[in-house]
Amino acid sequence: MARLPAAVSAGFLLVSACVRSVPTPDVPPPQVEPSEVIARIQDWEDRRSMGGGELVRLATAAPEVAVRVRAFRALARIQDVATLDTVLSGLTAPDKAVRDEAAFAAGELAQSWEPLPEDARAALTEALVRAEATEADGWVRITLLESLGKLATPGAVEVLTARLSPASGPWSEAAATALGVAARKAGAAAVANIPLETIRALLKPRERSEVNLAGAYLLAASKRPDAVDALQSCLANGHPDVMALCVKGLGDVGSPRDWVALNLSLGDATPRVSAEAARALAKVAAKCEAGSPCHPLLALEGQVYRAKQVAEGKAAQGHALLAVAQQGLPLQGRPVLSRMRSALAEADRTAVSDEAHADLAWLDCRFAAAMDRQLGTLEQVLQCGYGRVPEARSLALGLHEVAQFKGQPTGAAFAVPYLNHVSPIVRGAALDALSERPVPEAMAPIRALIGGGDAVVAGLAAAAAGKLKDAEALTAVQALADRVPKEPDLAEAVAGALVALQGQAAEPRLREWLTHPHANVRRVAAESLTSLTGAPVRSARVELPPETYRPPAAPPGTTLTLRTRKGDITVLLDPDAPLTGGNLMALAKQGYFRGITFHRVVPDFVAQGGDPRGDGEGGPGYSIRCEMTRRPYARGTVGMALSGKDTGGSQFFFTHSPQPHLDGRYTAFGEVIQGMDVVDALLEGTIIDDVIVGTRAP
Structure with a gap:
């Protein structure tokens, strides 16, 4: 800019001074409605923007509690380590709703896709431990315990271990679940020093089964060789999810001698329990001595009757068979796999529907692929599925399975x-x-x-x-x-x-x-x-341009009904994740999901679909940002499949059972409100005929 001549400049300054000295009316700044501020926060959050520092200011100084809470939720979803001090300051805010949201944001920072530096982990540990010790509100304290589990540092584990006792106390359930999450994140060694009797106390019969569930989750995640007796004892618990967790734990640390207990669970009427028992028997069968009788294999061979049940349209009974095929058996178990295939072929002759035929054909290919994995070569899948499974699908399955061959290393x-x-x-x-x-x-x-x-x-x-x-x-x-x-x-x-x-x-x-x-x-x-x-490298947050694709927001009460040949599944979308739900809503209106399959079903874990390729690698050609919610991954929760931060697209999954280690890691954006029995019956290859958008009546 050109400079003004000195005389003119002096005169200008004099006039300016006079102007500034004139009194002005006391006019308050225009008021902005909280809803408008929250809309701005939504925009900044989706663009991963700090709003020029305004987002941090709103989190700490906005007059409205709702605005401060929404600002902390945005910070939780953005996950920028540079906001650590702001998040930690929120832990001591006067309003409990703000403290609670700041505690959640701290947990989201703890489990960032890009791991925190050690100094940040140390600061986060210190602040969470201090806040938990002084927090008066019960709900906020539980959120702090959950965040300590996501952090999984030794200091966090120490506090959580102290909160396990007494088993009937107010914090035992949250602490046990958080310790299970810590074990899943940092490894079983992270919780190895917890006294076994302390965990066993959580499994004693009590009115609130949630405490039993948390104790079983911790016990299974800890993978302790000394916990076999405790795991066997909790198999008698009447809650299916408690039983399934203890069966899972026994499969991880048990031996072939535990086949009797596992065989009893194999006959359970709940599909996810029997599937977990079948998987556990397959695991312990791998520990049988060659040349000696292997009772777990004999128990599994007795499950051939399930093929007939699948033929009768009881697809959920196929989960136990699928679990065995996915887990695989040692070479000693090859006759069992062959016998399963024979039973499937026999059942196929009397199948009651095209859908039952399709399920039996795919299970046959699953067992064929398990046989090919045993020898490390492609053979059985070349003639599987009774001519009903597309060649590409069976070949891809077989090639993926032989990639897992554990025998003598040979080329493929x-x-x-x-x-x-x-x-x-x-x-x-x-x-x-x-x-x-x-x-x-x-x-x-x-x-x-x-x-x-x-x-x-x-x-x-x-x-x-x-x-x-x-x-x-x-x-x-x-x-x-x-x-x-x-x-x-x-x-x-x-x-x-x-x-x-x-x-x-x-x-x-x-x-x-x-x-x-x-x-x-x-x-x-x-x-x-x-x-x-060899030196730690971190990236910095990058603000997305305004033109970045943003899905339409799903209105509150929006439902999606998935039409399959096994029945309908109705999902109520979570208003706390309007863009994630709106993305699937928009795709459904385009007919995107018609003919797409559930390409991945892991019994007692998830059923995943929405991939137009069918191999887990496909999507709509764009990605959306994560919208982490406070919704826990309970049975029937709907989540967005990811391969990293902000990589959501069209793939989604249903949870068969509680999965706390997914909480806050994958966007949970809805729940099944009708058709959970259909979710239980889904098998790999089940086709989505259409997805219908609707509205739940208030």
């Missing part, structure tokens, strides 16, 4: 021809097999796939080339890396390949990714650089 040369298969899910599965069991003749066709049009296959090929240390693939990998700015889903696979093939020379490109708008690209870059340099 048989997978090389499938790199040229017409189906991208088969090509991806072949890459999986060859990544685990590489052969030299795979290198050239893998290089060719890196430059292919299917982004998922290209990324998998780059990752495989990195594992194979194929230096000739570097040029193709670098070209694929050029696509990451516009195709962020490629980042993880490409980063691994760059580090493997370039070493330190990959650092400049990875540092560029530290400022990418997509949070998961930044996380991948930070983790790769940390591994590459």
Whole structure:
């Protein structure tokens, strides 16, 4: 700007001073309604913006409690370590609702997808421990305990252990659940010093089964070899979820001698309990001595009658069979797998519906793939499914299973021809097999796939080339890396390949990714650089541009009804996650889900669908931001599937049973209000005919 001449400048200053000295009317600033402020917060949150510092100011100084609470929720979802001091200051706020939301935000920081630096973890531990010790409100204190579990530091575990006693006390349930979460996050060793008798006390019969459930969750997560007797005792508990957890724990730490107790649970009428027992028997069968009778295998062979039940339309009975096939059996159990296939074929002749035929055919391929995993070669799946399972689906299943072969290491040369298969899910599965069991003749066709049009296959090929240390693939990998700015889903696979093939020379490109708008690209870059340099590297928060895609908000009371050939499932969307629910609502109105399957069903855990590819790698071509809610993952909760922070798309899942370790990690955006029996009956391949948008009557 040009400077004014001195005389003019002096005159201007004099006039300015006079103007400033004129009294002005005492007019208050215009009032902004709290609803308008909250709408601004929603906008900042979705763009991962601090609003020029305004979001922090509102969290700490807004006059309305509702605004401060909403601001802390936004900070929880943004998960920026730079806001740690603000979040910790909220733990001592005068209003309990603000303290509660700040405690939740602290837990979200504790389990950030990009791990916190050690000094931040220490500060968070100190503040949460101090706040928990002085908090007078019961609900806030429970939130603090939950956040300590998400943090899972030794100091957090110490406080939680102290709150386990007495078992009938006000904090035992929350503390036990939080310790189970800590064990899932930091490993069983994190809770190894908790006295076993303290945990056993939580399992004694009492009026509130929630305490038993929390104790069983902790006991199963702790994976203690000395807990076998305690796990066996709690199998007599009448609550299905308590029983399922104790069965799971026994499968992890038990031995073939525990087959009698597990066999009793195998006959339980609740599908998730019998499925967990079948999985546990498969686990302990792997510990049988070769050449000796293996009673767990005999118990599993007795389950062939379930094939007939599936044929009668009782698909939920297939969960026990699916659990065995997914877990796999030792080579000694091959006759059991063969017998299961025979029973399925026999039942197929009398199946009551096309849906029952489809379930039996897929279960046959599941058992065939389990047999192929035993020998590490593709054979049985080539002739499975009675001609009803599409070739691409059975081949992909078989290739993924043989990738898990645990026998004598040999190459997977048989997978090389499938790199040229017409189906991208088969090509991806072949890459999986060859990544685990590489052969030299795979290198050239893998290089060719890196430059292919299917982004998922290209990324998998780059990752495989990195594992194979194929230096000739570097040029193709670098070209694929050029696509990451516009195709962020490629980042993880490409980063691994760059580090493997370039070493330190990959650092400049990875540092560029530290400022990418997509949070998961930044996380991948930070983790790769940390591994590459040996020094901790973190990315910074990046504000998204205003034009970033934002789904429409789902109005309160919105329902989604999934129409399947097993029946309807109605979901009530959570108003606390309006954009996540609105995303699925918008996709449903477009007919997006018609013909898409539930591609992943893990009995007693989740049923997952919404992927147009059918292999867990697909989506709508964009991603949405996470909207973490306070809704716990109970039985029938609906969650958004993710591969990292802010990577939601079209894939969703239903939980069969409580899963506290998912709380605050994956957006929980609704609950099943009708059709939970249909959720229990879902098997892999169940087709969604349509999703209907509706409104729940007030």
